[in-house]
Amino acid sequence: MVLMKMKFPFQKRVKLAQGLWLLSWCATVAGAITFTLGCILKTELRRRGEVMDNTDIHIVPNTLMIVGLASLGINYFAGKIGQDALDAGKFPRWKSLLKPYFAISSFFTVLMLLAVIMSYAMKGSLESSLKVGLRNGIRFYKDTDTPGRCFQKQNIDRLQMEFQCCGNNDFRDWFEVQWISNRYLDFSTKEVKDRIKSNVDGRYLVDGVPFSCCNPSSPRPCIQYHLMNNSAHYNYDYQTEELNIFIRGCREALVNYYMGLMNTIGAGVLSVFLLQASVLVSLRFLQTAMEALAGNENTEIETEGYLLEKGLKETIMEYLDPVLRFLLLKNQVQEGEGPDNTVNI
Amino acid sequence: MAVLPVKFTKTKRDKLAQVLWILNWISVVTGAILFSLGLFLKVEINKRKELMAERDIQYVPNMLIAVGLIACGINFLGGKICYDCVDTTKFMRWKLIMLPYIVCTFFFTSCILVGALMCYSMRGELEESLDMGLAVAMRFYKDTDTPGRCFLKRTVDLLQIEFHCCGNNGHRDWLKIQWISNRYLDMTSKEVADRLRSNVEGKYLMDSVPFSCCNVNSPRPCIQSQISNNSAHYNYDHVTEHLNLWTRGCRQALLDHYTYIMQSIGLTVLVIWVFEVREHSRMHLVCMAPLLSITLVFTMLQVQDPLFAGCLQ
Numbered sequence: 001m002v003l004m005k006m007k008f009p010f011q012k013r014v015k016l017a018q019g020l021w022l023l024s025w026c027a028t029v030a031g032a033i034t035f036t037l038g039c040i041l042k043t044e045l046r047r048r049g050e051v052m053d054n055t056d057i058h059i060v061p062n063t064l065m066i067v068g069l070a071s072l073g074i075n076y077f078a079g080k081i082g083q084d085a086l087d088a089g090k091f092p093r094w095k096s097l098l099k100p101y102f103a104i105s106s107f108f109t110v111l112m113l114l115a116v117i118m119s120y121a122m123k124g125s126l127e128s129s130l131k132v133g134l135r136n137g138i139r140f141y142k143d144t145d146t147p148g149r150c151f152q153k154q155n156i157d158r159l160q161m162e163f164q165c166c167g168n169n170d171f172r173d174w175f176e177v178q179w180i181s182n183r184y185l186d187f188s189t190k191e192v193k194d195r196i197k198s199n200v201d202g203r204y205l206v207d208g209v210p211f212s213c214c215n216p217s218s219p220r221p222c223i224q225y226h227l228m229n230n231s232a233h234y235n236y237d238y239q240t241e242e243l244n245i246f247i248r249g250c251r252e253a254l255v256n257y258y259m260g261l262m263n264t265i266g267a268g269v270l271s272v273f274l275l276q277a278s279v280l281v282s283l284r285f286l287q288t289a290m291e292a293l294a295g296n297e298n299t300e301i302e303t304e305g306y307l308l309e310k311g312l313k314e315t316i317m318e319y320l321d322p323v324l325r326f327l328l329l330k331n332q333v334q335e336g337e338g339p340d341n342t343v344n345i
Numbered sequence: 346m347a348v349l350p351v352k353f354t355k356t357k358r359d360k361l362a363q364v365l366w367i368l369n370w371i372s373v374v375t376g377a378i379l380f381s382l383g384l385f386l387k388v389e390i391n392k393r394k395e396l397m398a399e400r401d402i403q404y405v406p407n408m409l410i411a412v413g414l415i416a417c418g419i420n421f422l423g424g425k426i427c428y429d430c431v432d433t434t435k436f437m438r439w440k441l442i443m444l445p446y447i448v449c450t451f452f453f454t455s456c457i458l459v460g461a462l463m464c465y466s467m468r469g470e471l472e473e474s475l476d477m478g479l480a481v482a483m484r485f486y487k488d489t490d491t492p493g494r495c496f497l498k499r500t501v502d503l504l505q506i507e508f509h510c511c512g513n514n515g516h517r518d519w520l521k522i523q524w525i526s527n528r529y530l531d532m533t534s535k536e537v538a539d540r541l542r543s544n545v546e547g548k549y550l551m552d553s554v555p556f557s558c559c560n561v562n563s564p565r566p567c568i569q570s571q572i573s574n575n576s577a578h579y580n581y582d583h584v585t586e587h588l589n590l591w592t593r594g595c596r597q598a599l600l601d602h603y604t605y606i607m608q609s610i611g612l613t614v615l616v617i618w619v620f621e622v623r624e625h626s627r628m629h630l631v632c633m634a635p636l637l638s639i640t641l642v643f644t645m646l647q648v649q650d651p652l653f654a655g656c657l658q
Binding site: 145153161183184185210216217218219221222235 | 489490495498499502503506524525526528529530531534555556557559561562564565566567569578579580
């Protein structure tokens with residue numbers, strides 16, 4: 001059962017070859033663009049790498065870069081094969097290479113689609129990585145004298161100002177953490193001693209936030225400390241006040257930013273995928289149409305082209321057979337020892 | 346007599362036409378570059394319009410934009426003239442405007458030079474404009490309820506955060522003005538009343554700065570209030586503390602930023618000027634010489650053989 005049989009008169013074959021040449025050049029450019037998009041995404045992820053706990057999300061830009069580079073090669077060869085296809089003298093030298101070529105190019109094209117799916121599917125992983133990373137960042141905010149953590153304060157401050165966010169889930173995360181280092185606390189004063197005594201873990205907790213949480217759009221000068229105490233400030237009600245500090249949490253802000261970036265890149269990569277698939281389909285039709293011509297004196301007769309000689313399942317089995325045989329070869333010893341299942345009485 | 350000269354110079358003419366065509370397009374591109382540089386400078390100045398007092402600084406980007414547009418036009422026309430002047434039949438229609446065109450190119454090339462020099466001379470005016478503009482902006486920082494001034498607080502805060510600066514000359518400028526609006530002052534409290542009374546003009550002055558002056562690189566949480574009072578904070582000496590607030594003044598920061606932009610633009614325009622002078626002189630040499638010689642030949646022929654001239658026309 002042949003898949004998608006089509007008739008190809010001579011003129012149609014010529015047009016197909018020309019179209020394929022043009023498409024392959026467009027697809028090469030598109031492959032370069034995919035590589036660039038992967039680089040951009042990777043750079044953006046690395047810029048905020050300090051607030052991410054793991055680098056699992058980097059698999060998306062890495063895949064895009066690999067696919068971009070591979071598609072450069074695939075489309076270059078597609079163009080070359082398309083150019084040689086109409087020439088009966090040059091085409092035979094490609095014959096042996098075509099089966100592995102189609103296998104590899106289909107693999108990379110499917111990988112491109114997988115990258116797009118992954119960028120949506122890995123939202124949860126990104127979110128949990130940011131949750132842990134931000135929690136650590138806030139916890140080590142005060143440790144500006146500890147090597148390895150001394151830049152956490154700077155990073156968190158810059159992050160909060162740039163993304164207009166405060167804390168992990170929201171600004172209340174700062175109330176649960178001691179973000180003022182002991183180096184700057186006067187342990188001889190009563191106020192400090194009381195506060196530390198009142199806390200179970202002996203931490204100095206305040207209902208205040210760092211200055212980087214302050215919203216520049218607020219009409220009044222920023223209120224950072226005694227946030228939950230209405231009487232500490234004139235004409236202030238913490239329940240209705242929305243403009244004083246940023247109310248959004250940094251995790252939500254970062255996830256939205258990265259998902260927006262990946263959605264835009266995903267849309268672009270999807271169109272590149274369609275272009276790449278059309279290149280491969282046209283090449284396959286051209287190859288089968290030219291092969292049907294083999295041995296014929298008259299190169300201008302009408303031939304038939306198809307996508308797959310056998311059905312989809314049989315073709316997949318045909319490609320997977322050598323792989324499976326290689327794997328089965330390794331297990332031959334165990335097979336020989338096991339019971340014979342094929343015998344039915 | 347007329348046949349041999351034509352055949353001999355045909356290939357040379359084609360090559361010349363090609364070279365001139367390329368040069369023409371490069372000149373148009375440089376004109377476009379001038380235009381975009383002027384546009385970029387205008388956009389950059391307008392971005393901080395609220396922080397600049399009324400001064401005559403818009404003339405520099407406007408001049409660059411105008412010169413860029415004229416450059417595109419003149420170079421395009423010059424290219425067409427040059428392209429036609431290698432073709433002996435077409436050059437006749439340009440004969441009349443050749444002289445005014447050359448005068449225009451000289452005038453216009455000097456305009457480019459003036460534009461480049463103006464980029465460097467603009468600095469003084471810009472400094473004055475920024476000084477006054479920033480002083481006004483800081484004075485109206487608290488007026489977030491006055492229409493027309495309500496965005497000044499946000500503008501000044503974002504400026505100080507982005508350019509890492511505080512105040513006009515330094516952070517002490519904030520200690521001399523009232524930057525907290527009366528709406529947020531509890532007039533009934535003794536402390537506020539005392540402070541207002543102690544000031545001659547009845548302004549509420551504090552020993553503190555807005556949060557946007559805080560230095561991100563400081564190892565300790567930002568000290569905004571009572572910054573001159575060492576005893577108010579533990580382990581703090583305001584004389585030696587450099588990392589707490591931004592030390593640079595915003596006027597200096599903005600001036601440095603614009604000086605850098607204008608120096609780069611001025612340098613690029615100078616390079617373009619040198620290129621334009623070279624190209625125009627080359628074009629005049631290439632086109633004018635044969636044009637003049639051909640004109641001479643034809644006038645001589647016209648004098649000698651009126652019938653010959655009649656055939657050509």
